[in-house]
Structures are given as C-alpha cells and as structure tokens.
Amino acid sequence: MLRLHGIVGHRDDPEVQSRLHHVEHHGGIEFLFVPPHEAGRKRFRLATDKGTDCAVSLERDEVLTDGALLFLAHGRAVIARFGEQAVWRLRPRDASAALGLGWHAGNLHWRVRFEGDVLVVLLDGPTDEYRARIAHLLAANLLEEITDV
Amino acid sequence: MIATHDAKGTRMAAARVGIGGPVGSGKTALVERLIPSLLARGIDLAVITNDLVTAEDAERIRRSGLIDPARVSAVEAGACPHTVIREDPSLNIEAADDLERRFPGVELILIESGGDNLASTFSRDLTDFWMFVIDVGGGDDIPRKRGPGVVRCDLLVINKTDLAPHVGVELAPMLAQALDVRDGRPVLLTNCRKGEGIDAVVSALERDVLFRA
Ligand SMILES: Nc1nc2c(ncn2[C@@H]2O[C@H](COP(=O)(O)OP(=O)(O)OP(=O)(O)O)[C@@H](O)[C@H]2O)c(=O)[nH]1
Ligand SMILES: [Mg+2]
Numbered sequence: 001m002l003r004l005h006g007i008v009g010h011r012d013d014p015e016v017q018s019r020l021h022h023v024e025h026h027g028g029i030e031f032l033f034v035p036p037h038e039a040g041r042k043r044f045r046l047a048t049d050k051g052t053d054c055a056v057s058l059e060r061d062e063v064l065t066d067g068a069l070l071f072l073a074h075g076r077a078v079i080a081r082f083g084e085q086a087v088w089r090l091r092p093r094d095a096s097a098a099l100g101l102g103w104h105a106g107n108l109h110w111r112v113r114f115e116g117d118v119l120v121v122l123l124d125g126p127t128d129e130y131r132a133r134i135a136h137l138l139a140a141n142l143l144e145e146i147t148d149v
Numbered sequence: 150m151i152a153t154h155d156a157k158g159t160r161m162a163a164a165r166v167g168i169g170g171p172v173g174s175g176k177t178a179l180v181e182r183l184i185p186s187l188l189a190r191g192i193d194l195a196v197i198t199n200d201l202v203t204a205e206d207a208e209r210i211r212r213s214g215l216i217d218p219a220r221v222s223a224v225e226a227g228a229c230p231h232t233v234i235r236e237d238p239s240l241n242i243e244a245a246d247d248l249e250r251r252f253p254g255v256e257l258i259l260i261e262s263g264g265d266n267l268a269s270t271f272s273r274d275l276t277d278f279w280m281f282v283i284d285v286g287g288g289d290d291i292p293r294k295r296g297p298g299v300v301r302c303d304l305l306v307i308n309k310t311d312l313a314p315h316v317g318v319e320l321a322p323m324l325a326q327a328l329d330v331r332d333g334r335p336v337l338l339t340n341c342r343k344g345e346g347i348d349a350v351v352s353a354l355e356r357d358v359l360f361r362a
Pocket of ligand 1: 170171172173174175176177179206262263265308309310311312339341342343
C-alpha cells in the first residue's frame with residue numbers, strides 16, 4: 001500500500017513537467033483512474049494502472065482535478081486521471097506492419113499493452129491525435145482498427 | 150510548487166463515515182456495536198447523531214457508557230433528515246470540525262443520519278465513505294427497488310438477520326439481489342442484537358477508510 005496525502009502539484013506545472021519527463025523515461029509514471037462520479041471524494045483506495053494499491057486522502061479544502069500529482073519521488077510519480085481508461089486496439093496486417101507499428105509506438109512514447117497479435121494503445125487524448133501520427137500506416141491498410149466491444 | 154511528501158509526519162483530519170437508512174433499520178444499534186469493536190482496535194473515535202427535533206440517539210449513546218459522552222455530538226435537522234447530510238451539510242461539517250478541534254487525535258467520526266427513505270444519500274463534502282443500513286423486516290424486495298441509498302452507498306448493510314425466519318425472508322436471494330443492483334459492490338449482513346457480522350464491517354472500515362491493512 002502506498003499511503004498518499006494531499007495534492008503535491010499538477011502535471012502541467014512547469015517545474016513538475018521537467019521532473020515528470022525524467023520519470024517518464026524510466027517508465028515510472030502511474031495513473032490513478034478515478035471514475036468521474038467519485039471525483040469529490042476526499043479519501044479513497046484505488047489501484048493505479050500498474051497495479052499499485054494507493055490509499056489516498058486529501059485536505060478538506062483540496063479538490064482533486066484531472067492531472068493532479070499525488071506522488072513524485074524515487075523515480076516514480078502517481079497522477080490522478082478522471083474517467084475510465086480509453087484504449088485503441090490495432091492489429092497489424094503482417095510481421096512487417098507489426099515492426100513498423102511497434103517502432104512508431106515506441107518512438108512516440110505511447111503507453112501500450114500487448115494482447116496476442118493486437119497492440120492496445122492506452123489513450124491520454126483524442127484518438128484522432130494518435131491516428132494522425134501513424135496516418136501513413138493506416139492509409140496503406142497495414143493496420144486494422146478494432147472497435148471496442 | 151512541489152510539496153514534500155511525508156506519509157508519517159503529516160497530521161491528517163479524521164475520516165468521516167456516514168450511516169444512513171430507513172427509520173428503525175438499526176443505525177444506532179450498529180453504532181453501539183461498532184464503538185467497542187473500533188475502540189478495541191485502538192481507533193480514536195467520535196460520533197455525531199442526527200435527529201429530527203431531539204437529541205434522542207445522542208443521549209442514548211452517551212448513556213450507554215461505551216464512549217466518553219463528550220465525544221458524542223447531536224445535530225437537530227429540524228427538517229427532512231437528508232437536507233442536513235446532502236443539500237446543506239454545514240451543520241454536520243461544523244459538528245465534525247468541532248470534534249476534531251476538541252479531540253486532536255481523533256481518527257474516525259461516525260455520522261448517523263436521522264431515519265429517512267431509500268433515496269437518501271450523503272454529500273461527498275461531508276463523508277469520505279458512507280454505509281446504508283436496511284433491515285430484513287422491511288422485506289426482501291427493498292434491494293430490488295434500487296433506491297439511490299441502496300445502490301450508491303459504499304457499503305450496504307442488511308441488518309436484523311435474526312428476524313428473517315419470522316418475516317418470511319430468505320437471506321441468500323436477498324443478498325444476491327442486493328449485490329446485483331450494486332454491480333457487486335460490498336454488501337454485509339449483520340445482526341446487531343447479537344453482534345453478528347460486526348467484525349466484517351470494522352474490517353471494511355479499517356481497509357477502505359482508515360488504511361490500516
Ligand atoms: N431483532 C433485531 N432487532 C434489532 C436489530 N438491530 C436493531 N434492532 C432493534 O430495532 C429497533 C430500532 O433500532 P435503532 O438502532 O434505534 O434504529 P435506527 O435506525 O437508529 O432508528 P432511527 O434513528 O430512529 O431511524 C430497536 O428496537 C432495536 O433494538 C437486530 O439486528 N435484530
Ligand atoms: Mg437512530
């Protein structure tokens with residue numbers, strides 16, 4: 001259990017951003033996805049996307065916002081996000097398409113999971129912004145976009 | 150600015166836990182069972198009760214000898230009980246702040262709502278976690294009616310299990326339906342008359358609210 005108290009910053013603060021950048025390179029950023037209807041809570045227990053069990057409390061006058069930084073130390077950061085994790089599933093047509101997609105996803109620092117022959121992109125913004133990055137692969141029909149069921 | 154994170158040194162306000170539910174379902178009885186169990190686990194505790202126009206429940210708990218009477222505060226709603234736990238919880242917030250000032254080490258404040266209907270819910274401004282207490286005597290169809298209290302609370306307690314055979318209620322299907330309307334979120338069975346099921350409620354509070362385990 002990681003005991004966290006209070007909001008220590010916001011991911012958009014310039015000072016935080018530079019430190020997050022360093023943490024990001026070591027894969028140390030963890031997101032705590034708070035369901036939108038739970039946003040007002042001052043005390044809750046929730047696991048991050050990497051499975052870390054977090055016990056969070058806030059000061060009575062603190063308000064949790066999307067992007068609030070709850071922990072930053074020892075190469076690890078915990079950031080609150082609202083809503084369920086949106087994902088984008090891609091199935092490459094063949095091995096060469098898979099190599100191309102993997103190369104781009106890595107270079108773009110996308111957060112991904114692997115489900116057999118499908119690459120699952122964990123979205124932090126609108127899908128179109130992601131789509132634009134690999135438009136050429138999509139246009140060449142190298143990838144199949146799988147809609148969520 | 151980046152504040153320093155210090156898990157041990159920070160002085161944290163008490164966790165605030167609401168207890169709501171229909172009239173007579175056993176909210177005060179649950180409080181009376183929780184007090185000794187929580188104190189036995191070394192939890193620093195205080196209680197707020199809400200009544201319509203009296204301090205009946207507060208007096209009952211003060212007289213019980215279970216807890217220092219100064220740690221029990223009464224709020225008189227004066228109107229529908231849900232108005233002071235949801236629409237304008239300022240009286241209860243003030244009562245909780247006052248307990249924190251008078252007892253700086255307090256870790257947990259139990260806030261009993263006045264008996265209400267199935268639609269009553271607690272404001273997140275007031276409570277960090279809230280339980281809803283219904284009882285077997287109200288009938289096994291209560292969960293099916295999907296009252297917001299039943300559906301949205303953090304923990305649903307079905308009390309008076311001892312009465313099930315007397316009121317023609319089968320506990321297993323009632324529990325299954327309650328879990329179903331709550332999408333699997335926690336439901337516990339208690340018999341406050343005998344103290345059965347209380348440990349599970351305390352464990353839930355220790356885990357989800359007090360972060361002890
Ligand atoms: N048989 C049985 N009776 C119970 C149980 N729990 C409470 N009671 C009885 O039910 C009645 C109401 O209990 P209370 O604890 O006063 O209920 P309450 O929800 O606080 O009531 P209000 O605050 O007036 O809404 C009392 O006579 C209790 O003794 C139980 O588990 N089994
Ligand atoms: Mg009562």
